[in-house]
Each structure stands twice: as C-alpha cells, then as structure tokens.
Amino acid sequence: MPCADDEAGRIAGEARRALEICNACQFCDGYCAVFSALKSRSLVLAADLTFLSNLCHNCRSCYHACQYAPPHAFDLNLPKSLSLVRQQSYRDHVWPPVLRGRLPGAGWSFVAAVTLAAMALVALPAVLSLPAEVLFGRHDGPGAFYRLVPWGAIAGVAGAVMLWSLLAIGFSVASFWRGMGPAPAGAALWPALRDALRDAASLRNLGGGGAGCNDRDERFSQARRRFHHALFYGVGLCFAATGVATVYDHGLGWQAPYPLLSLPVLLGSVGGVGMVVGTAGLALLKRRADPGPVARSLTGGDCALLAQLFLVAASGLGLLAMRETAAMGPLLLVHLGLVLGWFATLPYSKFLHAPFRVAALLRAAMEQKHSPPLTRKRSLR
Ligand code: SF4
Numbered sequence: 001m002p003c004a005d006d007e008a009g010r011i012a013g014e015a016r017r018a019l020e021i022c023n024a025c026q027f028c029d030g031y032c033a034v035f036s037a038l039k040s041r042s043l044v045l046a047a048d049l050t051f052l053s054n055l056c057h058n059c060r061s062c063y064h065a066c067q068y069a070p071p072h073a074f075d076l077n078l079p080k081s082l083s084l085v086r087q088q089s090y091r092d093h094v095w096p097p098v099l100r101g102r103l104p105g106a107g108w109s110f111v112a113a114v115t116l117a118a119m120a121l122v123a124l125p126a127v128l129s130l131p132a133e134v135l136f137g138r139h140d141g142p143g144a145f146y147r148l149v150p151w152g153a154i155a156g157v158a159g160a161v162m163l164w165s166l167l168a169i170g171f172s173v174a175s176f177w178r179g180m181g182p183a184p185a186g187a188a189l190w191p192a193l194r195d196a197l198r199d200a201a202s203l204r205n206l207g208g209g210g211a212g213c214n215d216r217d218e219r220f221s222q223a224r225r226r227f228h229h230a231l232f233y234g235v236g237l238c239f240a241a242t243g244v245a246t247v248y249d250h251g252l253g254w255q256a257p258y259p260l261l262s263l264p265v266l267l268g269s270v271g272g273v274g275m276v277v278g279t280a281g282l283a284l285l286k287r288r289a290d291p292g293p294v295a296r297s298l299t300g301g302d303c304a305l306l307a308q309l310f311l312v313a314a315s316g317l318g319l320l321a322m323r324e325t326a327a328m329g330p331l332l333l334v335h336l337g338l339v340l341g342w343f344a345t346l347p348y349s350k351f352l353h354a355p356f357r358v359a360a361l362l363r364a365a366m367e368q369k370h371s372p373p374l375t376r377k378r379s380l381r
C-alpha cells in the first residue's frame with residue numbers, strides 16, 4: 001500500500017504531466033481561466049499545481065473535448081487530476097498546522113461524527129433539564145424558542161464555534177495564498193479583486209467553453225451552474241436573515257419568532273428553499289454524472305457537504321412550518337444541532353473550496369492585469 005507522500009507525489013506528477021501536454025496542445029484555450037493562466041507558465045511547479053487546481057471549476061468541458069482522453073494512450077484526464085490535487089491542497093493548508101497531512105478525507109464519517117456530537121451537545125442539556133411538557137409543549141409569542149434553549153447558550157456556543165471556524169478558514173486561505181507562490185509584483189489588487197468577485201458571483205467558469213458544463217456527458221448544460229447559484233445565494237440569504245434577526249432582537253428588542261411576512265422569515269424562507277433546491281439538484285447531477293472525469297475518492301466528501309446543507313435548510317423550513325405545534329421543541333433542537341455541526345466542519349470539509357477558489361480567481365485576475373503580461377520562465381530548483 002503506498003504511503004501518503006508517495007500518493008501525493010503520484011497525484012502531483014500526473015497533474016503536471018497532463019498540464020504540460022495541455023500547454024503544448026492549447027486546444028482548450030478559452031474554455032476557462034485555467035488555460036489562460038497555464039499559457040504564461042513554461043514549467044508547471046508545485047505552486048502552479050496548487051493555483052491551477054483551485055482555479056478549475058470541474059466543468060469537465062476539457063475532458064469531453066480532449067483527443068487524448070481515455071481510451072487514447074495518453075490517458076489524459078485533466079478534471080480528475082486537478083480534482084485530486086485540489087483535495088490535496090485542502091489537506092496541505094488546513095489550520096491548525098498540526099492537522100496538515102493528517103486530516104482524513106473529510107468525508108461522510110467525519111461530517112457525520114461532528115454533526116452528531118454537535119446535535120448531542122445541543123439536545124442533551126435541554127432533554128435533561130426540561131420537563132416533557134415544556135419540551136413537547138406548544139410555545140408561541142415572543143421568546144418562544146428561548147424557553148427551550150436560552151438565547152445566551154445559542155449565541156455563545158454558535159458564536160464561539162463560528163469564530164473558530166472563521167479564524168481557521170482565514171489562516172488556511174493565507175497559507176494557501178502563499179502556497180500559490182509570489183503574486184506578480186505591482187499587480188493592481190482592487191481591480192483584480194472586483195473581477196475575481198464578479199467571476200465568483202456569476203460562476204462564470206462553470207460555463208466551460210460558453211454553453212455550460214458537461215454534467216452528464218458530452219452534451220452541454222447550465223444545470224450545474226444554476227444549482228450552484230441556488231445554493232450559493234440561498235446560503236447568503238440565510239446568513240442575511242440571521243443578521244436581520246440579530247438587529248431586530250438586540251437593536252429593536254423584537255424577539256423571535258417573527259411573523260411570516262417579516263424580513264428575517266422571508267429572507268430565511270427564500271434562502272432555505274434555494275439551499276434545498278441547490279443541494280438536491282447538485283446531488284442528482286452527481287449521481288447521473290459520467291464517471292470518466294470524476295475522482296471517485298472525493299465523492300463522499302462532496303456528498304457529505306451537500307447532505308449537511310440540505311438537512312440544515314430542510315430542518316429550518318420544517319421548524320418554520322411547525323413552530324406553532326408541539327413538534328417545535330424537538331425540531332428546534334435538531335435544527336440548532338445541525339447548524340452547529342455545519343459551523344464546526346466548515347474549515348475541514350469540502351466547504352473550503354469556496355474561499356480557496358475565490359483566492360485562486362483573485363490570483364488569476366492579478367496575473368491578467370499585470371503589465372507587461374506575466375511570462376514566467378523558470379528553472380527547476
Ligand atoms: S485537455 Fe486535451 S484537448 Fe484540451 S488542451 Fe489539454 S490536451 Fe489539449
């Protein structure tokens with residue numbers, strides 16, 4: 001059985017081989033930002049692999065366009081190679097550093113274990129301290145939720161876990177930024193940041209060569225891009241709902257639950273539906289995908305994050321629908337536990353691809369705006 005270092009070296013070697021063939025071929029130039037960034041590199045070094053793998057949106061257009069893809073003797077599979085390097089980059093830059101190289105695949109077992117622990121942490125104090133008539137009773141009016149779980153406990157525990165996760169993600173992204181090698185000197189940061197955020201918000205690279213991704217086979221489709229949008233903006237709206245609710249509670253003294261037509265409920269409902277549709281759609285596309293360009297070893301981690309986000313959103317919508325019934329107590333505990341588990345796994349799950357990709361898009365935009373055009377002829381040292 002190969003050791004981890006051998007495996008990482010094999011993955012990097014295969015990705016480097018594929019990218020060097022692509023650099024000579026250039027047929028897919030214009031498909032995505034990877035190929036334009038690749039053109040300026042005569043050699044593909046370790047830092048370039050880190051950068052280019054996270055610039056790839058895994059649209060698979062280059063696999064279906066490639067004359068060297070299997071069954072050709074070159075056996076070139078760029079999306080799969082870059083997916084494996086990308087996964088390795090999450091392990092190499094995870095924070096705290098003691099976890100580097102030791103983080104498991106962050107798949108089903110890891111996400112499930114952390115989520116179950118978080119659910120137990122939320123539910124046990126309530127189950128042990130509250131009488132059954134309170135736990136399974138009907139509660140309405142301002143402060144109904146806090147009769148089951150005190151606001152201080154929700155805000156304190158969730159806030160501390162979220163703070164840790166944001167710090168961990170921030171340190172991971174800083175390490176990843178350094179791992180991509182030095183940024184082009186004198187490149188304009190702010191215009192590049194504007195371009196990177198526009199590309200991230202529009203998921204432009206999921207358009208592949210223009211007509212969309214190859215979700216299932218060689219046919220183009222915009223489905224993956226649309227489901228990603230539903231999920232991305234769904235998560236954003238749910239965070240906005242939480243922010244507005246915090247202002248209502250602490251700024252205006254209006255305690256949850258709020259009326260159906262209030263801003264937090266409207267934002268949360270639309271966001272929750274977006275998350276449910278986005279996660280379910282992406283899971284369906286994954287199930288139907290052509291296995292050729294897929295790195296099977298990563299499917300567990302991808303599906304674990306989708307399942308986690310689906311359950312967070314579905315339990316939130318269920319809580320909204322049942323909040324005036326006796327099911328409100330158990331549903332509240334389940335929802336809060338799932339949210340806490342999600343917060344706790346953010347820096348160690350597939351979620352890390354989002355900030356890493358934005359950082360890679362920023363680096364690509366800085367290179368593009370660099371004048372004169374960046375051409376790095378480097379020697380292997
Ligand atoms: S993926 Fe294939 S066709 Fe596209 S640039 Fe690479 S070698 Fe050429």
Ligand code: SF4
Pocket residue numbers: 028031032033034035055056057058059060061062063078079082205208
């Ligand atoms: S899979 Fe798509 S995003 Fe990735 S390198 Fe190929 S064309 Fe670019």
